[in-house]
Amino acid sequence: xxxxxxxxxxxxxxxxxxxxxxxxxxxxxxxxxxxxxxxxxxxxxxxxxxxxxxxxxxxxxxxxxxxxxxxxxxxxxxxxxxxxxxxxxxxxxxxxxxxxxxxxxxxxxxxxxxxxxxxxxxxxxxxxxxxxxxxxxxxxxxxxxxxxxxxxxxxxxxxxxxxxxxxxxxxxxxxxxxxxxxxxxxxxxxxxxxxxxxxxxxxxxx
Amino acid sequence: xxxxxxxxxxxxxxxxxxxxxxxxxxxxxxxxxxxxxxxxxxxxxxxxxxxxxxxxxxxxxxxxxxxxxxxxxxxxxxxxxxxxxxxxxxxxxxxxxxxxxxxxxxxxxxxxxxxxxxxxxxxxxxxxxxxxxxxxxxxxxxxxxxxxxxxxxxxxxxxxxxxxxxxxxxxxxxxxxxxxxxx
Numbered sequence: 001x002x003x004x005x006x007x008x009x010x011x012x013x014x015x016x017x018x019x020x021x022x023x024x025x026x027x028x029x030x031x032x033x034x035x036x037x038x039x040x041x042x043x044x045x046x047x048x049x050x051x052x053x054x055x056x057x058x059x060x061x062x063x064x065x066x067x068x069x070x071x072x073x074x075x076x077x078x079x080x081x082x083x084x085x086x087x088x089x090x091x092x093x094x095x096x097x098x099x100x101x102x103x104x105x106x107x108x109x110x111x112x113x114x115x116x117x118x119x120x121x122x123x124x125x126x127x128x129x130x131x132x133x134x135x136x137x138x139x140x141x142x143x144x145x146x147x148x149x150x151x152x153x154x155x156x157x158x159x160x161x162x163x164x165x166x167x168x169x170x171x172x173x174x175x176x177x178x179x180x181x182x183x184x185x186x187x188x189x190x191x192x193x194x195x196x197x198x199x200x201x202x203x204x205x206x
Numbered sequence: 207x208x209x210x211x212x213x214x215x216x217x218x219x220x221x222x223x224x225x226x227x228x229x230x231x232x233x234x235x236x237x238x239x240x241x242x243x244x245x246x247x248x249x250x251x252x253x254x255x256x257x258x259x260x261x262x263x264x265x266x267x268x269x270x271x272x273x274x275x276x277x278x279x280x281x282x283x284x285x286x287x288x289x290x291x292x293x294x295x296x297x298x299x300x301x302x303x304x305x306x307x308x309x310x311x312x313x314x315x316x317x318x319x320x321x322x323x324x325x326x327x328x329x330x331x332x333x334x335x336x337x338x339x340x341x342x343x344x345x346x347x348x349x350x351x352x353x354x355x356x357x358x359x360x361x362x363x364x365x366x367x368x369x370x371x372x373x374x375x376x377x378x379x380x381x382x383x384x385x386x387x388x389x
Contacts, residue, residue: 042233054239060246062285062388071239079233086236098283100249114245176241190247190283195240203234 040167041077044202048074053197061114063186068177070125070137071200075165079204083165083172085122085158086201090115090151093193104187112192115152119179120196122146124163124172135173146174151196158199162206174200247283250352250386252360262362267323269373272365279329279384280357286389287353291334291360292346296320297379298339306371317376319366326363334360339378352386360384 046054058067075081092112106113125135127142139145146159165172176198180186253260262275281287298320303312312318320340327334327345335345352358366373 040233042235044235044237046237046239049237051237054237055242056240057242057244059244060284061243062246062248064388067241067243069239069241073237077233077235081233081235095244098247098249100247114243118243178241178243189245190249192245194243194245196243197238197240199236199238201234201236204232 040079042079042081042202042204043075043077044081044083044165044200045074045076046071046200048072050076061118061180063117063180063182065180066178068137068175070135071174071176072135073165073172073174073200073202075167075170075202077202078167080167080170081165081202081204082161082206083163084161084201084203085146085198087158087197087199088154088156089195089197090154090156091195092152095191095193098190100187101190104185106188112194113185113188114192114194116150117180117183117185117189118151118194119149119181120151120154121148121175121177121179122159123175125175126173135175137175139175139177151178151194154196164206165202246285248281248285248287248386248388249283250287250289250384251278251280251282252384253277264364267319267364267366267373269322269366269368269370272363274361274363276359276361278357279352279360281352281354281386284354286351287386288348288389289329289350289352289358290346290348290383290385290387291329291350292383292385293335293342293380294383295379295381296339296343297377299377299379301375301377304371304374307374310370310372312372317373317378319373319376319378322366322368322373323378324365324367327361328363329360330358339380342380351389353389 043050054071056069073083092115094108094110094112097106097109121139123139123146124144125137126133126144127140128134128136129138129140131141146161147154163172260277279289298317300315300317321338323339324337325339325342326336329347329350332347332350334347335342
C-alpha cells in the first residue's frame with residue numbers, strides 16, 4: 001500500500017470518528033457531593049455538673065478524720081479529650097486564735113496551719129479493692145496515684161496528666177482522700193479554715 | 207532543584223507553620239471543684255480563766271473543820287472531748303515546829319496535815335478521789351466524757367476529823383491537771 005492510500009484511510013477514519021462523536025449519545029449519570037462541616041465538641045462534666053463548681057465542705061474537722069471525695073469526670077463531647085489538672089488554689093485562714101492554738105506556738109494571726117497538717121492523696125480510681133476494674137472511692141492496687149503529701153505542698157500549676165477521656169461519655173474517676181494524722185502542730189490548726197480548688201482541663205491535644 | 211530553591215521552600219514552610227501555630231486554637235473545657243474544711247476546736251476552761259489560774263488556798267484549818275470549793279469545768283470547743291484529771295506535786299510541809307507540836311514529839315521533817323486532811327473530790331457527782339490528802343497521787347479519773355459546750359462542776363470537799371496539835375502550821379499542797387482530748 002502506498003503512502004497516499006494510507007493517508008486517505010486515516011482521513012476517512014478520522015471523519016468517521018468525528019461523525020460518530022457528534023451523533024453518538026453515551027450513558028451518563030451525575031451525582032453531587034455536598035460537604036458539610038460540623039464542629040465537634042469537647043465538654044467536661046464533674047459529677048454531672050457542667051459549668052458549675054462542684055463543692056464539698058466538712059466542718060469540725062479534727063485529727064483522725066479522713067474525708068474522701070470521688071470526682072466522676074465525664075467527656076460528654078464528641079471529641080476525645082486529654083485531662084489535666086491545670087491549676088490548684090489553696091487558701092488557708094487562721095479564723096481567730098484560740099488559747100490552745102497560742103499555747104501550741106501559733107503566732108501567725110492571719111495564716112492558717114490546717115494545710116500543714118492535712119494530708120491529701122489524689123489518684124485515678126481505676127480498680128476496686130477486689131482487683132476488678134471500676135472505682136470504689138479508695139486507693140487499691142492498680143489505681144494511678146497523682147499526688148500524695150500535705151495540702152501545703154500541692155503545686156499551684158497543677159498536674160500534666162494527659163489522661164485520655166474518650167468522647168461520648170468517657171469516664172475517669174479521681175478521688176481525693178484527706179488524712180489528718182497526729183502531728184505535734186495539731187493544736188495550731190484549731191478553728192482554721194482551708195479551701196482547696198482544683199481546675200480540671202480537658203483539651204483536644206495531649 | 208538547586209540549593210537556593212530548597213532553602214526558599216524551607217523558609218516558606220516554616221513561616222506557614224508559624225502562622226498556623228499562632229492562629230490555631232484547640233478545643234478545651236475546664237471545670238472546677240472546691241473543698242472547704244473548717245477545723246473544729248477543743249478548748250478546756252476551768253473557772254473563768256483561760257488558761258487556767260484557778261488556785262485554792264485554805265488557811266487556818268483546824269480539827270473539826272470542813273468545807274468545800276468548786277469550779278466549773280467547761281469544754282468551750284466544738285468537738286466532744288474526754289477529760290482526764292490527775293494529781294501531782296504533793297507537798298506535805300512541816301512549816302516549822304510550834305511548841306505544841308514539839309510537845310507531841312513531832313520530829314519528822316514532813317508535815318502531818320496530809321494524813322489528817324480528808325478529801326472527797328468529785329466531778330458532777332463522780333468520785334475522782336476519796337481519802338486522805340497523803341494518798342492523793344493515786345487518785346484521778348480518765349476518759350470522763352465532756353462534750354462540746356458542756357459544763358461540769360468539779361468539787362473538792364475537805365474535812366479534818368482529828369489530828370490534834372500535831373498538824374499545827376502544817377501545809378499541804380498539790381497540783382491538779384485537767385487534760386481534755388478529743389473523744
